[in-house]
Amino acid sequence: MSKIFLSCEEASHVCDKAQYKESTLWERIKFGIHILFCTVCRKHSVDNQKLTKAIEKSKIACLDKKSKSEMKTCIEQELKKTGY
Ligand SMILES: [Zn+2]
Secondary structure (H helix, E strand, O other), X not given: OOOOXXXXXXXXXXXXXXXXXXOOHHHHHHHHHHHHHOHHHHHHHHHHHXXXXXXXXXXXXXXXXXXXXXXXXXXXXXXXXXXX
């Protein structure tokens, strides 16, 4: 993973991870270098950002966070019941 130049496949993978804030700084730097010369991935990145913003606007992300925390509480209660 030490190479600087990503393939388009790797770049799109980093782009998807970046959307979920799972990419490392180094991955994002490499992605930034890639989209400097690759218009296909640059467009993909822009589309991805639009999609993310659209989701945030529709508050799906907010609802998802709530249901996630509810799920966590539920699991914790079940674990207590079973004595873990
Ligand atoms: Zn590319």
